[in-house]
Amino acid sequence: MAQHGTAIIGSMMEVEGELNYELEEQKIQAIRTSNxxxxxxxxxxxxxxINATRQKIHSRMLSMCEEKKKLQQKIEDTRxxxxxxxxxxxxxxxxxQxxxxxxxxxxxxxxxxxxxxxxQKKVLATCMEEIKKKESLVSETKAENQEKMRQAEHCIELYKKYLGLDIICLQNTLVLKFTQVSQINPEAEYMVRLGLEEDKYTLLGSEPPLPSLPQLQEELNASGNLLxxxxxxxxxxxxxE
Structure with missing residues (x-):
């Protein structure tokens, strides 16, 4: 009876020991699970x-890359x-230059x-001197021609009065008509054409023709005596006649 009781107590202790082990194991398992x-x-x-940090770092890197690109572009633009x-x-x-x-x-x-x-001023001055000389010569020539024409007109007036001379003026040409030359026919007309250019006389022709007109023209220009x-x-x- 006593042995049987001892066995029962021992059995109970073993059961209790097993129960504690399982409990500890559960506790440990719970702790491990919790851990x-x-x-x-x-x-x-x-x-x-880490992901958030990586994202921040990535964003920062992108921003830095963008800033780098902008800086590079600015550098290139500046260059x-x-x-x-x-x-x-x-x-x-x-x-x-x-x-x-x-x-x-x-x-x-x-x-x-x-x-x-x-x-050109010197040439012009020389030309002006030449022009003055020519103007003076022209003025003198005109004066001489006017004097000759005046003398011719005076002679013509005398001839008109005493010798029946009639004069027709055609520009620089004088047509001289004589009457009272022929005793048979006093009204018959005799004509000579006289030209005056610059300071020279020219006997252009006559009716009837006079063969000695060239000689008369030479003598007239040499003497200047129209009369x-x-x-x-x-x-x-x-x-x-």
Whole structure:
């Protein structure tokens, strides 16, 4: 009876021991599960933080890349502007040099024109002197011609009065008609044409023709005595009668 009771107690202790082990194991399992959950939550939180950090870093890198591109573009734009400014400065310098060369060329041309103008002034002064001389000569010639015409008109008036002379003026030509030459026919007309150009007389022809007109013209221009020439012509007409 006592042994049987001891066995029962031992059996109960063994059952109790087994029950405690299972309980501890459950506790441990619960703790492990709790720890795993905690670790999992921690890992999830860390992974979330890492992803968020990675996203921030990625965004930051994109922003930095964009800023880098902008800076590179600004650098390129600035470089181009510098090149353009240098090119413009070079063009401006070349243009200034061209303008300076053009200015020198124009100065040389101006100096040449001044010298040419001075030469032309001298030529003009010489021409003016020649013109004055010619004007003076023309004036003298006109005066001589007028005097000759006046003398001729005076002679003509005398001839008209005493010798029956009639004169027709045709520009620079005088048509001289004589009457009272022929004793048989006093009204018969005898004609001679006289030209006056500058300071020379020209006997252009006569009716009836006088073969000695060239000689008379030479003597007239040599002496300038129109009255004597007309007397000689009238005598020649009388001889022909």
């Amino acid at each position: 795993l959950n905690t670790i999992q939550r921690f890992l999830t939180s860390v992974e979330t933080d 181009q502007r510098i090149q353009q400014a240098e090119a413009k400065r070079s063009r401006d310098k070349e243009e200034v 061209q303008l300076e060369r053009e200015l020198e060329r124009l100065k040389i041309q101006l100096q040449g024109k001044k010298e040419e103008l001075e030469a 004597a020439c007309l007397v000689q012509i009238r005598k020649l007409f009388q001889r022909m």
